[in-house]
Every structure is written in structure tokens, then in C-alpha cells.
Amino acid sequence: MRIVVQDAPFDLAAETERFAQGAAGAGAIVTFTGVVREADTGTMTAMDIEHYPGMTEKALTSIAAEALSRWDLTDALVIHRFGRLHTGEQIMMVATAARHRVAAFEAAEYLMDYLKSRAPFWKKEILAEGDAAWVAAKDDDEAALTRW
Amino acid sequence: MDVLYFAWVRERIGVPKERVETDAVTVAELVAELSAREDRYAAAFADLSALRVALDQELAEFDAPLAGVREVAFFPPMTGG
Numbered sequence A: 001m002r003i004v005v006q007d008a009p010f011d012l013a014a015e016t017e018r019f020a021q022g023a024a025g026a027g028a029i030v031t032f033t034g035v036v037r038e039a040d041t042g043t044m045t046a047m048d049i050e051h052y053p054g055m056t057e058k059a060l061t062s063i064a065a066e067a068l069s070r071w072d073l074t075d076a077l078v079i080h081r082f083g084r085l086h087t088g089e090q091i092m093m094v095a096t097a098a099r100h101r102v103a104a105f106e107a108a109e110y111l112m113d114y115l116k117s118r119a120p121f122w123k124k125e126i127l128a129e130g131d132a133a134w135v136a137a138k139d140d141d142e143a144a145l146t147r148w
Numbered sequence B: 001m002d003v004l005y006f007a008w009v010r011e012r013i014g015v016p017k018e019r020v021e022t023d024a025v026t027v028a029e030l031v032a033e034l035s036a037r038e039d040r041y042a043a044a045f046a047d048l049s050a051l052r053v054a055l056d057q058e059l060a061e062f063d064a065p066l067a068g069v070r071e072v073a074f075f076p077p078m079t080g081g
Helices: A012-022 A055-070 A101-118 A139-147 B007-013 B027-037 B039-044
Strands: A002-006 A028-035 A044-051 A073-081 A083-086 A090-098 A121-127 A132-134 B002-005 B017-019 B052-055 B058-060 B071-075
Touching: A002 A055, A012 A028, A012 A073, A012 A090, A028 A101, A055 A073, A055 A101, A073 A101, A090 A101, A101 A139, B002 B007, B007 B039, B007 B071, B027 B039
Parallel strands: A002 A073, B002 B071
Antiparallel strands: A028 A090, A044 A083, A044 A121, A073 A090, A121 A132, B002 B017, B052 B058, B052 B071
16 A cells, blocks of 8 residues: 655556556556646636645545445555645545455545545635635535445 | 634635634634634534534544644534435
């Protein structure tokens, strides 16, 4: 299991390759990448991601450990960035490796559902007019946890 | 104890972190004590349903006891991913 919290960009191809190389015995690898999308209104120029140093790493480690105990995974990876990101930049990735694909898919969804609502990150949209707005948590994201 | 604030809670209170001497027994008592101090706290803590709290970097409830706690953090619901 590897947990990385950093402001610098990460190399998706290199991280995926490294994870695959280390996933001995796995028959399935699932990766998910989160990207800063265009705002629905089209005025967003960047996104500031704030986090809680210390708690962030602890929370991600505990979420990944829970995934490893619930599913028959051989490994899991979470990379999450903070700081100022622009449209199109990669925010985060998760990867899971398992003997079989169902476990890898389910565990990746579990990791995403939990890190959205239980890892201490907060997003602020920086708008073209110089305004900024904190992104509100969605009820759907909280509801998504009940399926696990 | 150290009290930390994140996101709009930090902006509303105006500092990311401060040292607070308190006899508050629970998180709710600490919130009441801070809110009575100055308007900026009262404004930040006006709606507790819009806030989350962590004690020593673990999520907790507002009725949780503060005994032995070194670090309290207040923040809005998280928006990672």
C-alpha cells in the first residue's frame, strides 16, 4: 500500500507502470484518475485544494487499509494533490490490484467514495472574474457511503 | 490545546491555528465558549450541521469529550477526489 499527498504533478503513466510492476500475483489492475474539469458555468480558471497535513495521510491510510481488509487485494495506491491546479490537470489517482477484477473494481470505487467524504481535502473554485467559491459537499457523496 | 480551522471556517475566523486555554469538557462547550468571545467565531459556528470536527486528527462528534485531546480542528464537510 502506498499513500502520497503532494502539491507537485504526478506522472500517471509512470505511476501506473510502477504499480503494475509491483503487483505480483494480481490478475486485475484498476486505476482511476481525477481531473480538474471545466466548471459547468465555464468561468473557473483554477482550483485551490486545501488539506489537513497529518490527518490527510492518516485518513487515506486508514481508508486504504480498510479496502485491503474487505477485498482480496494484493496492493492499493492513492495519490492526491493539493495547492493550485488548473483545468485539465490531474488531481488524484487510485489504483487497486487483485487476483480477480470484481475485487479490484469494487475496492477502487470504495476508495473513491470514502476519500471524497472522509479525507480532509477542501476545494475552492477560482473564477475568471477574480471571485472564488468553496465547493459544497454533495448529499450524493455522503449517501454513496451507505452502500458499503 | 491547539485549535485548527480549515477552508471557509479558517477564512471566517481569520487564523489557521491558535492556542486556546479552556476548561470546556466537550467540543460543544468549546464551540459555545469561542462563539461567546467574538462575532467572527459566532459567525463561523452558527450552523453546526455545516461543520465537522476532528480530535487529534480523528473525526469526532460535537458531544465528544475533550479530556486528553491536544488538537481540535473545525472544518466544513470534506470535498476530496
